Amino acid sequence: MDKKxxxxxxxxxxxxxFVTKVEESEESxxxxxxxxxxxxxxxxxxxxxxxxxxxxxxxIITFVK
Amino acid sequence: xxxxxGISLLDLQKELKNKIIQAFPRSIWVxxxxxxxxxxxxxxxxxxxVDKDANGEKLEAKARGIIWSRVWRTLRPxxxxxxxxxxxxxMKILIKVQVNYSELYGMSLIINDIEPSFTIGEVEQNRxxxxxxxxxxxxxxMNTSIELPALPFKIALIxxxxxxxYGDFINHLDNxxxxxxxxxxxxxxxxxxxxTSEGVIRALDAINSGxxxxxxxxxxxxxxxxxxxxxCFDDYEMCTNIAQFPLPVFSAIGHERDYHVxxxxxxxxxxxxxxxxxxxxxxxxxxDARLDNLANRLEMSLxxxxxxxxxEFDKIMIKLDHLFKERMQKEYSRISLLEQxxxxxxxxxxxxxxxxxxxSENKKLDSxxxxxxxxxxxxxxxxxxxxxxxxxVNKKKNNG
Numbered sequence: 001m002d003k004k005x006x007x008x009x010x011x012x013x014x015x016x017x018f019v020t021k022v023e024e025s026e027e028s029x030x031x032x033x034x035x036x037x038x039x040x041x042x043x044x045x046x047x048x049x050x051x052x053x054x055x056x057x058x059x060i061i062t063f064v065k
Numbered sequence: 066x067x068x069x070x071g072i073s074l075l076d077l078q079k080e081l082k083n084k085i086i087q088a089f090p091r092s093i094w095v096x097x098x099x100x101x102x103x104x105x106x107x108x109x110x111x112x113x114x115v116d117k118d119a120n121g122e123k124l125e126a127k128a129r130g131i132i133w134s135r136v137w138r139t140l141r142p143x144x145x146x147x148x149x150x151x152x153x154x155x156m157k158i159l160i161k162v163q164v165n166y167s168e169l170y171g172m173s174l175i176i177n178d179i180e181p182s183f184t185i186g187e188v189e190q191n192r193x194x195x196x197x198x199x200x201x202x203x204x205x206x207m208n209t210s211i212e213l214p215a216l217p218f219k220i221a222l223i224x225x226x227x228x229x230x231y232g233d234f235i236n237h238l239d240n241x242x243x244x245x246x247x248x249x250x251x252x253x254x255x256x257x258x259x260x261t262s263e264g265v266i267r268a269l270d271a272i273n274s275g276x277x278x279x280x281x282x283x284x285x286x287x288x289x290x291x292x293x294x295x296x297c298f299d300d301y302e303m304c305t306n307i308a309q310f311p312l313p314v315f316s317a318i319g320h321e322r323d324y325h326v327x328x329x330x331x332x333x334x335x336x337x338x339x340x341x342x343x344x345x346x347x348x349x350x351x352x353d354a355r356l357d358n359l360a361n362r363l364e365m366s367l368x369x370x371x372x373x374x375x376x377e378f379d380k381i382m383i384k385l386d387h388l389f390k391e392r393m394q395k396e397y398s399r400i401s402l403l404e405q406x407x408x409x410x411x412x413x414x415x416x417x418x419x420x421x422x423x424x425s426e427n428k429k430l431d432s433x434x435x436x437x438x439x440x441x442x443x444x445x446x447x448x449x450x451x452x453x454x455x456x457x458v459n460k461k462k463n464n465g
Contacts, residue, residue, distance in 0.1 A: 030427075
C-alpha cells in the first residue's frame with residue numbers, strides 16, 4: 001500500500017490491473033505471487049472502504065431521522 | 066336730654082327674650098350647616114351652625130346650638146346608624162330646635178331632634194347638582210371617551226397610604242398570580258373630607274406636569290367609608306378635573322353600594338380597590354392568554370407543516386437509502402468478481418489440485434516450442450519443485 005491513502009476508485013483501478021496482469025500470466029512466478037498478494041490486499045482494502053461508507057451513511061440517516 | 070337716658074342692657078335683653086319666646090313658643094325645624102362641633106366633659110354637645118351663600122363661601126347666618134347630654138345620648142347613635150357617622154364640620158343637618166335666649170349668653174338653639182335622612186339627601190342633592198353642571202358644560206363624557214390603553218403599565222396612583230383599601234390594592238396588584246409587574250407611582254392626597262378635592266386636583270396636576278414621567282393611566286381609589294366621608298367624591302371641582310384629564314382615569318371609591326360622580330366621569334370605574342387591581346391584572350391576563358393561543362396555533366401549524374415535510378423527506382431518505390444500497394451491492398459484486406477472476410487465474414491454485422507448472426528461465430512454459438533438447442526446466446508442484454532437462458520434444462501435430 002502507498003503511504004498516501006488511496007481512494008476507493010484508485011484502489012479498484014489498481015485491482016483491475018493486477019487481476020488482468022495475473023490472468024495474462026506473462027510474468028514470473030515471483031512477480032505473480034507478489035501481484036496476487038497485492039490484489040488480495042486491495043480486495044480487503046476496497047471491502048473495508050465500502051463497509052466504512054455504509055457505516056457513515058447509516059450514521060447520517062440515523063442522525064437526520 | 067330725657068330721651069337719651071336709655072334702658073339697662075338687662076332690660077333690653079329681657080325684652081328681647083320675651084319677644085323671642087313669644088315669637089317661637091314651640092320647637093321648629095331648622096336647616097343649617099355645622100361649622101364646629103364639640104362635646105364637653107359633662108356630655109353636652111355644642112355646635113356652631115351656619116348658612117353660607119350659594120357659592121358656599123361667605124357666611125350669611127350663624128347661631129349656637131346645644132344638645133343636652135340626655136338628648137345627645139339617644140340622638141347620637143340614631144344619627145350614626147342612619148348616616149354612618151357622627152355630626153361633623155361641613156355637614157348639612159335638619160334639626161328640631163327650641164329657640165332660647167339668655168340675658169347673659171344671647172341666643173342659642175336647644176336641639177331636641179335631628180333628621181338624618183336630610184343629611185343623606187343633601188349629599189344626594191349635591192351629587193345631582195354636580196352631574197347636571199358637568200353635563201351642561203359638556204364635560205361629563207370627556208374622560209370616558211378617551212381610548213383605553215390595552216396594557217396600562219406606567220400607572221399613577223392617587224390615594225393615601227393611610228386610606229382604607231390602599232394596602233389591599235397594593236398587595237393585590239404586586240402579588241398577582243401571574244407575576245406581572247407594574248410601574249406604579251403614588252401621588253398622595255387626602256381621601257376623605259373637604260381637603261380631598263384640592264388634594265386630588267393637585268395630584269392630577271403633578272401627574273400632568275410630566276416631571277414625574279409619562280403615565281398610561283391614573284388610578285383614583287380608596288376603600289369604604291361613611292357616606293359623608295365619601296361625599297367629597299361628588300365635588301364638582303374634582304370631578305371636572307377628572308373629566309377633563311388627558312389620560313384615562315380609573316376610579317374605585319368605597320364599597321359595593323357607593324357610586325360617586327367621580328366614578329361616572331372616570332374612564333373606568335369599579336367597585337373596590339381590589340376590583341381595580343383585578344381589572345388591570347385581567348387586562349394583562351387576557352392579552353397573555355391571547356398570545357398563548359396564537360403561539361399554540363403557530364406551533365400547531367408548524368408541526369403540521371413539519372409533519373408533511375417530514376413524510377416527504379422520509380420518502381426521499383428511503384429512496385436515497387435504496388439507491389445507495391443498490392450501488393454498494395454493485396461494488397461488492399465487482400470486488401467479488403475480481404476476486405473470482407484472481408482465484409481462477411492463479412496457477413498456484415491449480416498446483417494444489419495436482420497440476421504442475423513448467424518454467425524455463427523463470428518464464429512459464431505454455432508451448433513445447435519454447436524449449437529445445439538439453440534446456441534446463443523447473444517443474445513446480447504443490448510441495449516443491451524439480452529441476453529437469455529436456456530430453457525430447459513431442460509436438461502435437463494439430464497444434465500448429
